[in-house]
Amino acid sequence: MEKKSVFQSAIERGVSRRDFLKMCTALAATMGLEFSQTDKVVNAMETKEKVPVIWLQFQDCTGCSESFIRSSHPTTESVVLDLISLEYSEVLSAASGHQVEEAMEAVIEHYKGKYILATEGSIPEDGIYCMVGGKPANEIYERVAKNALAVIAYGSCSAWGGIAGAKPNPTNAKPVTAFDSGDTPVMIVPGCPPISEVMTGVIAHYLTFGILPELDGFGRPKAFYKHRIHDKCNRRAYFDAGLFVESFDDEASKQGYCLYKVGCKGPTTYNSCMEMRWNGGTSMPILSGNPCIGCSEDGFWDAGSFTERLADIPLPQKIATVDPAVIGGVVTGVATAAVVAHGAATAVKKNIDDKKNTHEDH
Numbered sequence: 001m002e003k004k005s006v007f008q009s010a011i012e013r014g015v016s017r018r019d020f021l022k023m024c025t026a027l028a029a030t031m032g033l034e035f036s037q038t039d040k041v042v043n044a045m046e047t048k049e050k051v052p053v054i055w056l057q058f059q060d061c062t063g064c065s066e067s068f069i070r071s072s073h074p075t076t077e078s079v080v081l082d083l084i085s086l087e088y089s090e091v092l093s094a095a096s097g098h099q100v101e102e103a104m105e106a107v108i109e110h111y112k113g114k115y116i117l118a119t120e121g122s123i124p125e126d127g128i129y130c131m132v133g134g135k136p137a138n139e140i141y142e143r144v145a146k147n148a149l150a151v152i153a154y155g156s157c158s159a160w161g162g163i164a165g166a167k168p169n170p171t172n173a174k175p176v177t178a179f180d181s182g183d184t185p186v187m188i189v190p191g192c193p194p195i196s197e198v199m200t201g202v203i204a205h206y207l208t209f210g211i212l213p214e215l216d217g218f219g220r221p222k223a224f225y226k227h228r229i230h231d232k233c234n235r236r237a238y239f240d241a242g243l244f245v246e247s248f249d250d251e252a253s254k255q256g257y258c259l260y261k262v263g264c265k266g267p268t269t270y271n272s273c274m275e276m277r278w279n280g281g282t283s284m285p286i287l288s289g290n291p292c293i294g295c296s297e298d299g300f301w302d303a304g305s306f307t308e309r310l311a312d313i314p315l316p317q318k319i320a321t322v323d324p325a326v327i328g329g330v331v332t333g334v335a336t337a338a339v340v341a342h343g344a345a346t347a348v349k350k351n352i353d354d355k356k357n358t359h360e361d362h
């Protein structure tokens, strides 16, 4: 098996140096590095070999693979052809059947301790409910994981159990962390599916720095899961002002008010959706009028239906009665929404204070 650096591979494919540098800049941005650190990424990509990846699918819907191949910064083409050497994938491998199973065995033998195992889907405790190539999923996972450099568990099924693990969980589906990976570290990258640039970003981090990114207590890369959706939300000013959508077709929904009362899980969800968005940074659920469904958190799917309100979240009092028509004419973005809500609150408070003072004067 031929060893090539990311740069060599890209140049041989006809990629210009300019485009190679653009890819490195996109990777640096995805990893949240300062622009001045782009040279570290360039240096790594010029000197380090492409990392071999075995991608195993278990009880899944292929949504994580679908997300992965929609990366736009860098492009899927750059990731699959230059950044990694995708040695085994049930979706993307050209070979199939015995041929591809034999190829995987050859990779495990040749790259022992040097390849990344990417997983998608949960594993039934009794592997018989998920067999690939005649072998139970738990046996395949444990053997491939123990010989890997690191395991990246993509998606909420691999990370937490996910939809296959939802009640009544007929296959007794478990996350990959419930199985033995030996001394191989496991990083989880939850989401249903995870954001494509986050999926490629964690591999790029390994290539650049030679280590996995810093993880939080759950095993998620901190860089991508440290922010709560609620704290970065473009509708947060409405939450704070107590202005809520009560049903999906009411006037408040047309005005873009907070979606908490129609089931938004943003207050308990940590992910990069607000910063990175989806489909090349185009949008994300809350921006398009849908509540966050908390897909990257433990307990998704059982932790409340899409439209069920979160319990135990103290609601702010409605501090202003604002004519939606007036707000609709004024609000044009996040900053404006915040100013309007704050302004309305201040005006109401001033009004109350004035009345109180007038009352006390009498």
Ligand code: SF4
Pocket: 229, 230, 231, 233, 234, 235, 236, 237, 239, 257, 258, 259, 260, 264, 265, 266, 267, 286, 292
């Ligand atoms: S509850 Fe949801 S829509 Fe409302 S501010 Fe929080 S994250 Fe945004």
